[in-house]
Amino acid sequence: MQEADFDVGAEIAALTAGHARAGAVASFVGLVRDSDHAAEHGGSGEDHGTPATINAMTLEHYPGMTEQALEDIVSEARQRWNLLDVTVIHRVGRLLPGERIVLVAVASAHRGEAFAACEFVMDYLKTRAPFWKKEETPQGGRWVDAREADDQAASRWSQA
Amino acid sequence: MQEADFDVGAEIAALTAGHARAGAVASFVGLVRDSDHAAEHGGSGEDHGTPATINAMTLEHYPGMTEQALEDIVSEARQRWNLLDVTVIHRVGRLLPGERIVLVAVASAHRGEAFAACEFVMDYLKTRAPFWKKEETPQGGRWVDAREADDQAASRWSQA
Amino acid sequence: MPIKILYFASLRETLGLGQESLELNATIDSVATLKNHLAARGEPWTALAKMKNLRAAINQRVVNADNAIADGDEVAFFPPVTGG
C-alpha cells in the first residue's frame, strides 16, 4: 500500500533482476476509468442506465489487515504455481481518472504459470483484500458496489 | 520487430494514454533465460538431460511476413475481445541472458478481456509468427525445437 | 480488556464512526451476537443488521458470524471489498 504512484517498468525489471531462470513476466495494471463502474456493466443498480462521469476515486483500506491479506494471496499463488517472484502494489487515497491503482507482476520460468498466477492474484485481491472505492461524480460521492463478476472470477480458482 | 531494447513502462503508459475508458492493462514480457529450453522441460530430446548453459540467443525472422503475421494475430484478438489498444514488440538479432525478447500489452475496460487477449496473442505469436531462436551454448550453436506445449496452448483458443 | 471495533467505507460513513471500544459480556460472545447488540442501539446502527453481505474480521482475518470473540480482539465490520 502506498499513496505514491509506481514505475511499472522499474518494478518489472526489478522482479527478474536476480532470477536468471526467469523467462516470463506477466503483469497487470489497473487504472481509474473516467466513467461509472456499475453503468458500464449494464448495472447492478437500475438507476445507473447511462455512464456517469467520474471526477476522482478515493481508495480506503484497512491498515494492517491489507498487508496480511496480500501476503496470504501471494503465498497461495506460490503454492499453486512454480513462481520466481511476485510484486503487488496497491495505491490508497485520492486518485484521478487515468491514474494507476494497482500493479501485479509475476515472474516464472514459463508463461503459462506467470499468466495464471497473475490473474489469480488479481481475482483474489478484488474479492479478499480490504480496499474500498468511493467515486466522486458530478452527482456526488458514491461507494462502488462489489461486482458479482468478481466473485465469479475468484471462484474459478477453487473449482480447478 | 526491432534490434533495440524497449521500455516496458513507457509502452504500457502509451497504450492507455488516449483511452479514458481503459481500466485494465495486461502485459507479458519474455526474457532470454540462462539455461536450455528443452532440458528444463524434461526434454523433447533425450540428449538434454541436464540444463545447458546459454551464452546468448540469436533471433532470426522472416522480414515482411513477420509484420503481416503479427497484424493478423492482433486483428484476430480484437475480433474476439473488446480491446482498446494492443502493443506487440519483438526483438531480433543477438540477445544475452536476462535481455527482453518480446512485449505484448493489451488495454481494455476490464481485466478479464485484457488477460485473455494478452495470453491469446502470446500463444499465437509462439506458434504462428515467423521467428526462430538459436542458442549459443558452451557445446556450440543449437536451434531451439518447437515445443508441443506451445501448440497445445494455441489450440485451446480454437476449442473455446 | 475491551475489544476494539472498526468500521470501514460506506458503513463507517453511515455510522459516523470509524472505531470504538466495547466491554464483552455473557451475551456478546460472537460476531453475530455483537452485531445484534450494536444494531439494537437503533438508528443508524440498524444498518449493521440491514446491510446485505456485511463482512466481519477478527484480528484482521475474515470470519463467519458464528466466530467467537475474546477479550482484547480487534473486530471489524465492512461491506464487500472493491479494490484492484
Next chain:
Amino acid sequence: MPIKILYFASLRETLGLGQESLELNATIDSVATLKNHLAARGEPWTALAKMKNLRAAINQRVVNADNAIADGDEVAFFPPVTGG
C-alpha cells in the same frame, strides 16, 4: 517470371542458402511438387523431404502442401517457429 524461394533458420543453414530464383514448369505447380523437385537435387536438399513439420508460406502467408504456386510468387520453407 521466376518464383523467389526463401529458406530460414536451421533449414537455411543446412542448405547453405538463404534464397534463390526458379522458373516454374508444368511439373512444378504446388508447394508439394516444388518441394519434391528441390529434394531431388540430392544432398543437402533431401533435408526438405526429411524434415518433419516443414512449414511453407506463399507470399508471406502459411499454406498447405497442395497449395498452387504461380509465376512471381514468393515461396518460403522453414521449420516450426520458436519466437516469443
